[in-house]
Amino acid sequence: MANSVGAWIWSALLLFAFIASASSDESVAEETPSAVLTLDASNFSETIAKHPFLVVEFYAPWCGHCKKLEPEYEKAASILSKHDPPIVLAKVNANEEINKDLASTHGVRGFPTLKILRNEGKNIQDYKGPRDADGIVEYLKKQVGPASAEIKSSEDAVNFIDEKKVFIVGVFPEYSGEEFDNFTKLAEKLRSDYDFGHTSDAKLLPRGDTAVKGPVVRLFKPFDELFVDFQDFHLDALEGSIEVASIPVVTIFDKEPSNHPYVIKFFNNQNAKVLLFIHFSEQYFDSFKSKYLEVAENYKGKKMSFLLGDIKASEGAFQYFGLVESQVPLIILQENDGKKYLKPNLEPDQIATWLREYVDGSLTPFIKSEPIPELNDEPVKVVVANSLRDVVFNSGKNVLLEFYAPWCGHCKKLAPILDEVAVSLHDDADVIIAKMDATANDVPSEFQVQGYPTLYFSSAAGKLLQYEGGRTVDDFIDFIKKNKDSVVETIQSDPIKDEL
Incomplete structure (x- = not known):
């Protein structure tokens, strides 16, 4: 699916807004042995072969949600170790190089990811239960009994x-x-x-x-x-x-934990997704809810799913879309390919009309983009969603483009390296080194961004390659020199130079 990491980040941000992940008041003493097994690529297969039922958490040390889960997971492991038969919980540091293939094999796209392994790993399922100790214990006790x-x-x-x-x-x-x-x-x-x-x-x-x-x-x-x-x-x-x-005609997205499973299902299904965000506490709530339910009933069976979200639980969605609360009530429709449509300051009677316009193909897609920089004079050029096509595809230049996230540690380490590459190639007018914040801008469907940083090289002739080489200055320069094309003389404008 195009821009799959974007879709995952969107749903993860929404879901983490209300997944129970309370920190335990009790801390595990340093001298107390952990009840959670620590696994890596060297002992993973051997360990799962010994257990007909095993739960594995794939985590990263820098992940805030992993840190919140850690005491709950430890407490649950201690309780479940006394179950008859014992239920074993384990963890894998998916951030370590030795374990990255292991995480990839198990479909890990974000942290924390928990998997249930049955029959010596022959049957693998996603853990879809609570994230607090008592909830983990109750959920897993049911998982080891009869189906x-x-x-x-x-x-x-x-x-x-x-x-x-x-x-x-x-x-x-x-x-x-x-x-x-x-x-x-x-x-x-x-x-x-x-x-x-x-x-x-x-x-x-x-x-x-x-x-x-x-x-x-x-x-x-x-x-x-x-x-x-x-x-x-x-x-x-x-x-x-x-x-x-098992999916409601209209899924309710608020801070009520019992709604969590239905929100998960809403985001996992393959339908186009319609999301209406309003203040549940406002007087207009009943009017919007009844009208929205009526419209949703009319689209039943037409590959469209509906969600009604409380603005108080929707911080993640607003961050993902680059929206502000003053646009509420607002409705968003996202297709499977990532294309989005949006109408802010909606009235209840406009819902049906807006969806008809979408079905008729008369709506203009919404693109999340930071403003195009007025000044862009750093060695590595800043690209945003609204300038990407001009800079990367229409400039007739050879462009190395990094998709990054501001919080990504690997991206921070790479930044000075790309700066040095850009400085070294400054005199080569055929080459642009650029970067785009993929959390603040929509990523076009041509790019498969599965994690950060992701790098692509677009040659002057339009050949697009994902960069998977080394991360040294020499590695990048050698790659660019081997893969770049000569700029066609008929290209009359340089969007970066025009911008400056």
């Missing part, structure tokens, strides 16, 4: 089915046959996403129906129509039905 719990009584149903969560129950006359086998396989596959149960008596369930004999799958949910039944037991069809039914 689906048998409901034998009304008491079981009350104990298992949480009215604030999605719960999936299979009703079967007998616990055998293709339908039951497929249900069991799906429960094992999706157990990190949902809680599953099975019963032979539908009357035991909330809102029980004596007419339901099974086989049938009933999905309970705390929103919309409250439950949905499925009778297609083909694995793909059943999984698809569950995924669709």
